[in-house]
Amino acid sequence: MDIQILPQALRKFFALLTVLSLLLAGIGVVGPDVKDTDIQNVIFFIGDGMGPNHLEKTKAETGAELAMDTFPLQGFSKTANYVGTTTDSAAGGTALATGIRTTNGCIGVYPTDMFAYDSYPMNLTELFMEAGKKTGVVTSDSTAGATPASFSAHTDSRDNTKIITNQQLASGIDLIWGANSGHADAEKVEAAGYKFVDSYEDILALEEGDKSFAQFSNELWRAAGGESYPTLSLLTEAAINFLKNDDNGFFLMVEGAHIDKNSHKQNAEGTKEALLEFDRAVQAALDFAEENGNTLIVISADHETGNIKLKNGVYEFNSGSHSRQNVIVRVYGSEDMIEPGEVMKNREIPVRIARELGFGADVFPRTIKKAAAA
Template sequence: MECGRIYSSNQKEVSQIMRRTVIVLLLVLALAVSLSAAPKNVILLIGDGMGVAHVTAARIATGGPGARLAMDQMPVTGFVTTYSADSYVTDSAAAATAIASGVKTANYVVGLTPDGRRTRTVLEAARDSGKKTGLVTTDAITGATPAGFAAHVTGRDQSAQIAVDLINANIDVLIGGGRSAFLPKEVPGSSRTDDKDLLAEAKSKGWQVISSAEEFNLASGSKLIALLALGALTTKDPEPPLSALTSKAISILSSGKKGFFLMVEGAQIDTSSHANNFESCVRQTLEFDKAVAAALEFAHKDRNTLVIVTADHETGGLALPADGSKIKNAWGSGGHTAVVTPIYAYGPGSDKFAGLIDNTDIARRIAELWKIKIGVIEDKN
């Protein structure tokens, strides 16, 4: 009897252990499936010029070396190589083309291969599949990074043509600065040399077009163009912060039944780093991180959104050497560098962005998840 009771007791323990093991395995499998599943939405946030040292400095500024930013909470991390087709050190145009279409091109070129063939971007392919699309930046909306997702020009300074391309791309949400490139030449502040009134054209096609912070706060509807400055934004009051711009875009795009693609750029990390302005660089990185937090807040609730955070390149060669028991900042350059940039991911499909990847892999892996075609189009521009 004693043996029987012992055997029965052991059998129950083994059974319980097996049950727990099965539950753990199922949870692990469910997590693996969720990490590799295709998301309904993708939010890609690009900190222009943001390297590992920039993130470290921002983290320390929030509460010391043990503090954590919103991007630090994202479970999948890695690094990105950023070289262009003609240089170890990329510029923002070539980097944006690579990130947006999975194709390397020469510095200064937007949305074309070095020999002039058009590329198809993840935004364009998402739009063609029925998803809503948006671009948000603190730069001019015609700047190299947003332009890389929907424009196709031989030079990043061709803002007049980039503006035309952006309107023709039928993007649901455009938020940033750069209004000057959309105004006819006779309007004060216009940078165009022709009579095209692209904002009037956009209104006629159904966009709500606004140009002030007051209008922005009240904006609603399904299509929005908010160009809040003639040039780049100042990122100061009374302009809405990047986090508010991001939340507004998400609120509009999330009404789409088939999902959406949104790119958000924090541009002034780069501007501050070119100037070797450490205080401004840290502030801009923290402002960018607030936009990351806004994206993650939506993704946590939605549970069907992939959030990716990365940079197009590192700017300034920033280092943080010891200064007694503290640190100081040391800049190695006033330009871009060739070092890898960080990448963070959260949500369905995030496992595809772990480890060391190339900037072209970002668009390619989003395309794989969504089963859309991107890359080189065989006709010449």
């Protein structure tokens, strides 16, 4: 064979490869942009129905200073669902949990494959569990409510509360705490390998390695608290204390559900009570994060409820339903997860959270194939 031809052909081949890889890198195909990070823990707060004016109204009427306002990075989220209309908590929660927008009513499934025949989008809880972190879902709503469900289940309807509960009990999530779903008695919960919890005392009695499923009373959101309905701030503090003793860190989602529920009723007093208790839960997380130093806290909402606007110097409700107002995004523990004042789509938020933990764009959002998942 002619020895002159081969090196020349090889040179051409490598030159072509170089050009190709430069082209691909330029359009972001080669190699994810992975962030070098020290963040171990993530606490994701969702104020259901909480728009920027919920904060302003509460401050104007109570003179309170909010922990949420002390967050160094502040921006906004556009809350529309997959078809571009006003979202409900199922589609809103799904966007925040999975990085994809879906149809109203849907929990953790694609709008194009609603019954998850073929696939479904992974949620943040699953991503971090796979990465070896402890995981928790805490809400003042029923454990089967749309927001906690978005972080722990995949089903075509938020009304499938029994399916949601069964999936949660099979999820492996370390703690799922909220109000009674009506589908999980002590016997069923324990058969699934979870400790059944329905009082604050039960929570304090949990031991390392326990998985727990709490079914509190519906008064759970109240700022006063009680034995069968500890406050959201107390639950947040207890969840952090339980999850923090792990070398791999933890992921915790905390929902304040009654900002939405009271806003539907245009109940100003109840809305304030729920928001201030949610803010105390945020303060509990901040206290931990400031000491810990490796914790990311993100606060947002699935949508605004009540269309609160400033009229003649007074913040007033203008409806009893969800609005298209942008909601807040606040970040503690990162210098650049968002640009100051940035307005982003809701589905961007979990993708950015994953990136803060060092996951590339090719890792999250992520599709789980049904056959592979089974």
